[in-house]
Amino acid sequence: xxxxxxxxxxxxxxxxxxxxxxxxxxxxxxxxxxxxxxxxxxxxxxxxxxxxxxxxxxxxxxxxxxxxxxxxxxxxxxxxxxxxxxxxxxxxxxxxxxxxxxxxxxxxxxxxxxxxxxxxxxxxxxxxxxxxxxxxxxxxxxxxxxxxxxxxxxxxxxxxxxxxxxxxxxxxxxxxxxxxxxxxxxxxxxxxxxxxxxxxxxxxxxxxxxxxxxxxxxxxxxxxxxxxxxxxxxxxxxxxxxxxxxxxxxxxxxxxxxxxxxxxxxxxxxxxxxxxxxxxxxxxxxxxxxxxxxxxxxxxxxxx
Amino acid sequence: xxxxxxxxxxxxxxxxxxxxxxxxxxxxxxxxxxxxxxxxxxxxxxxxxxxxxxxxxxxxxxxxxxxxxxxxxxxxxxxxxxxxxxxxxxxxxxxxxxxxxxxxxxxxxxxxxxxxxxxxxxxxxxxxxxxxxxxxxxxxxxxxxxxxxxxxxxxxxxxxxxxxxxxxxxxxxxxxxxxxxxxxxxxxxxxxxxxxxxxxxxxxxxxxxxxxxxxxxxxxxxxxxxxxxxxxxxxxxxxxxxxxxxxxxxxxxxxxxxxxxxxxxxxxxxxxxxxxxxxxxxxxxxxxxxxxxxxxxxxxxxxx
Numbered sequence: 001x002x003x004x005x006x007x008x009x010x011x012x013x014x015x016x017x018x019x020x021x022x023x024x025x026x027x028x029x030x031x032x033x034x035x036x037x038x039x040x041x042x043x044x045x046x047x048x049x050x051x052x053x054x055x056x057x058x059x060x061x062x063x064x065x066x067x068x069x070x071x072x073x074x075x076x077x078x079x080x081x082x083x084x085x086x087x088x089x090x091x092x093x094x095x096x097x098x099x100x101x102x103x104x105x106x107x108x109x110x111x112x113x114x115x116x117x118x119x120x121x122x123x124x125x126x127x128x129x130x131x132x133x134x135x136x137x138x139x140x141x142x143x144x145x146x147x148x149x150x151x152x153x154x155x156x157x158x159x160x161x162x163x164x165x166x167x168x169x170x171x172x173x174x175x176x177x178x179x180x181x182x183x184x185x186x187x188x189x190x191x192x193x194x195x196x197x198x199x200x201x202x203x204x205x206x207x208x209x210x211x212x213x214x215x216x217x218x219x220x221x222x223x224x225x226x227x228x229x230x231x232x233x234x235x236x237x238x239x240x241x242x243x244x245x246x247x248x249x250x251x252x253x254x255x256x257x258x259x260x261x262x263x264x265x266x267x268x269x270x271x272x273x274x275x276x277x278x279x280x281x282x283x284x285x286x287x288x289x290x291x292x293x294x295x296x297x298x299x300x301x302x303x304x
Numbered sequence: 305x306x307x308x309x310x311x312x313x314x315x316x317x318x319x320x321x322x323x324x325x326x327x328x329x330x331x332x333x334x335x336x337x338x339x340x341x342x343x344x345x346x347x348x349x350x351x352x353x354x355x356x357x358x359x360x361x362x363x364x365x366x367x368x369x370x371x372x373x374x375x376x377x378x379x380x381x382x383x384x385x386x387x388x389x390x391x392x393x394x395x396x397x398x399x400x401x402x403x404x405x406x407x408x409x410x411x412x413x414x415x416x417x418x419x420x421x422x423x424x425x426x427x428x429x430x431x432x433x434x435x436x437x438x439x440x441x442x443x444x445x446x447x448x449x450x451x452x453x454x455x456x457x458x459x460x461x462x463x464x465x466x467x468x469x470x471x472x473x474x475x476x477x478x479x480x481x482x483x484x485x486x487x488x489x490x491x492x493x494x495x496x497x498x499x500x501x502x503x504x505x506x507x508x509x510x511x512x513x514x515x516x517x518x519x520x521x522x523x524x525x526x527x528x529x530x531x532x533x534x535x536x537x538x539x540x541x542x543x544x545x546x547x548x549x550x551x552x553x554x555x556x557x558x559x560x561x562x563x564x565x566x567x568x569x570x571x572x573x574x575x576x577x578x579x580x581x582x583x584x585x586x587x588x589x590x591x592x593x594x595x596x597x598x599x600x601x602x603x604x605x606x607x608x
Contacts, residue, residue: 017486087486182321182391184509185529205488206510207524218524218603220511225489259606293608299522300604302563304597 003246004113005032006045006132007122007145007235008079008102009052009070012277015084018228024277025056027079028122028145031232034281035239035268036120037063038289040246042239043113045069045132047101049076059282069113076101089230089273090204107132114138118246120238121165123147126157133164140251143167143198143242145234151177163195169238172201172209184209185216198258200241200265202234210262214255219262222270222296229276233269236281240268267292306345307550308417309336310436311426311449311539312383312406313350313374316581319388322532328581329360331383332426332449335536338585339543339572340424341367342593344550346543347417349373349436351405353380363586373417380405393534393577394508411436418442422550424542425469427451430461437468444555447471447502447546449538455481467499473542476505476513488513489520502562504545504569506538514566518559523566526574526600533580537573540585544572571596 010027014020029046036042043066048056052072060067079102082095107128119136121129121144133142142165150158151174158178162168168191172184179190188199188211199211203221210217244264245253253261267289274280314331318324333350340346347370352360356376364371383406386399411432423440425433425448437446446469454462455478462482466472472495476488483494492503492515503515507525514521548568549557557565571593578584 089486182393183529183531185527189529203510206507207522209524209527216527216603217606218511218527219606220513220522220524223489223513223520223522225487225493227487256607260608263606297606297608299520302521302523302567302601303560304564304601 001040001246001249002112002116003036003040003042003118003120003242004045004109004116004136005029005036005042005120005122006107006129007032007120007124009044009046009048010079010081011051012231013082014229014231014276016089016229017085017087019276021276023080025059026081026232026277028232028235030060030278031235031272032120032122032239033060033065034063034278035236035272036243036246037065038268038284038286039240039243039264042066042243043069043116045107045109045113047071047073047076047105049073049078049101052078059278066112069108069110071108073101083231085230089227092231109135117141117249118242119143120242121145121161122235126150126154126161129161130157130164133161141166141242141245143169143238145169145238146174148174148177159194162191165196167198167200168196169200169202169241171234172203175199175201185211200262202237204230208237208262208266210258212255212258217255217259217262219266219296219300222266222292223299224270224274227273230273231277233272236272237265237269241265263293263296264289267296305550305553306347306416306420307340307422307424307547308347308349308413308420308440309333309340309424309426310349310411311336311424311428313348313352313356314383314385315355316535317384317386318533318535318580320393320533321389321391323580325580327384329363330385330536330581332536332539334364334582335539335576336424336426336543337364337369338367338582339540339576340547340550341369342572342588342590343544343547343568346370346547347373347420349411349413349417351375351377351380351409353377353382353405356382363582370416373412373414375412377405387535389534393531396535413439421445421553422546423447424546425449425465426539430454430458430465433465434461434468437465445470445546445549447473447542449473449542450478452478452481463498466495469500471502471504472500473504473506473545475538476507479503479505489515504566506541508534512541512566512570514562516559516562521559521563521566523570523600523604526570526596527603528574528578531577534577535581537576540576541569541573545569567597567600568593571600
């Protein structure tokens with residue numbers, strides 16, 4: 001089993017009511033890979049600049065993440081995001097975005113990355129996602145994330161990309177925007193008509209919902225008293241979700257496994273937000289994940 | 305077992321993207337009572353005007369609801385609300401509010417209403433809620449709903465009212481506003497410190513969360529493809545939740561029963577929104593409720 005993620009590698013400067021950090025390691029591919037690394041072998045494809053050093057690579061390698069396809073662009077600078085959160089941690093306020101080497105990113109996959117069983121196309125330009133997808137012929141499950149920018153500026157390309165994948169992960173607001181359907185269940189059905197057999201709506205603190213032809217599943221967010229920084233929670237969700245699915249080795253996992261994958265995803269997201277950036281996931285131990293899965297069950301289960 | 309609800313009885317004129325209705329039966333006490341009537345004996349305390357006729361009373365009586373304490377104010381007009389919903393059904397836009405007889409409401413409880421086992425203090429002025437609560441000495445469970453208006457204009461009275469009850473039901477935004485805590489779990493804990501041993505956060509389409517000293521529980525909203533009118537969903541939730549709890553006859557229901565009550569509440573809310581006003585609940589049959597409880601289990605359960 002192996003998993004390839006293509007996406008951003010970043011330095012994030014983040015301020016929340018609970019503290020701030022300057023130029024900490026971030027980016028969708030990083031948050032995804034660290035979460036997925038608890039379940040399977042994962043390799044990252046993405047660009048960095050001269051300012052990205054061994055210390056950052058070591059964070060990934062320390063979790064067993066394959067960094068062979070992290071492309072260092074000489075003379076370039078790593079993608080940088082500065083943002084803050086007010087009282088309402090559901091809303092990120094962007095103060096500065098410097099695409100740097102990410103603006104000219106053309107994914108280059110090694111043979112090993114192309115042969116992955118599961119591929120996650122993180123939020124990049126849809127035509128680039130299509131190019132990666134075309135290279136990964138052997139993948140039994142290809143998932144895609146996107147954002148409002150591409151829905152607004154490259155909708156046809158995005159629809160084509162979605163038509164070529166198995167699993168779509170979007171925020172619920174983006175799913176509504178993409179399909180023009182205000183009702184989430186209808187929006188998910190409309191998205192499935194574009195191609196994917198699995199649609200996941202990420203709902204922030206409210207959890208996530210899964211839609212397949214075989215049925216629905218929904219899970220509330222884990223109720224934490226201490227949330228310090230929500231940056232990367234959606235990517236950690238995707239990493240737990242797809243990492244667990246890859247670990248099964250099943251090309252068409254049954255609904256029961258997809259449900260379990262949703263809970264692993266939510267579990268990884270819940271750890272992500274407990275501290276800034278990757279700090280909590282870096283010191284996470286596998287038994288904590290299994291314990292929280294049990295707590296999720298205690299949180300959500302009832303008897304008829 | 306018996307349940308008394310004190311609250312508004314209204315005529316609602318509502319427009320949504322799926323149709324509109326003029327002067328249909330509504331109000332918090334009505335939605336609550338119809339939902340609770342599937343589980344226990346419920347009596348309504350609230351004021352109406354000359355414009356409230358036998359047809360409206362018959363809707364309640366047809367479900368076995370006791371209408372003895374519905375007070376007809378001669379020469380008065382019934383509370384009237386006009387509102388609409390856009391694409392986003394989570395947001396109600398108020399176009400007109402005429403308090404009419406509800407503006408001078410002073411709850412008058414018959415002996416039978418005062419002897420109820422469970423009492424629901426619907427969203428009215430907090431001092432009126434306190435007056436009702438003081439009359440219901442025998443109640444083993446008193447629950448209270450409120451709104452942003454009272455948090456803004458009568459916070460001390462509201463805090464005193466909350467200090468005298470067992471169970472607080474609020475929207476999550478209101479719970480945050482009441483306590484000044486942005487984090488929902490912290491807000492619930494702060495609310496419990498005011499007095500109640502049970503706090504329920506209503507989260508609209510995202511479901512609801514329960515907080516007690518014994519543990520948390522959260523349930524997502526039922527994923528419906530057809531939502532026509534969300535008016536009254538929160539009161540239907542409260543009716544299902546407290547109606548089920550009253551039916552148990554247990555003064556201190558264990559967490560397992562509180563969880564089940566949450567699912568009954570969510571089930572009743574999910575039926576409420578399937579049609580305008582009380583239309584869906586009026587034609588609802590008990591087996592449909594039990595079937596949906598099973599569907600809720602299929603929606604939310606997973607195995608570790």
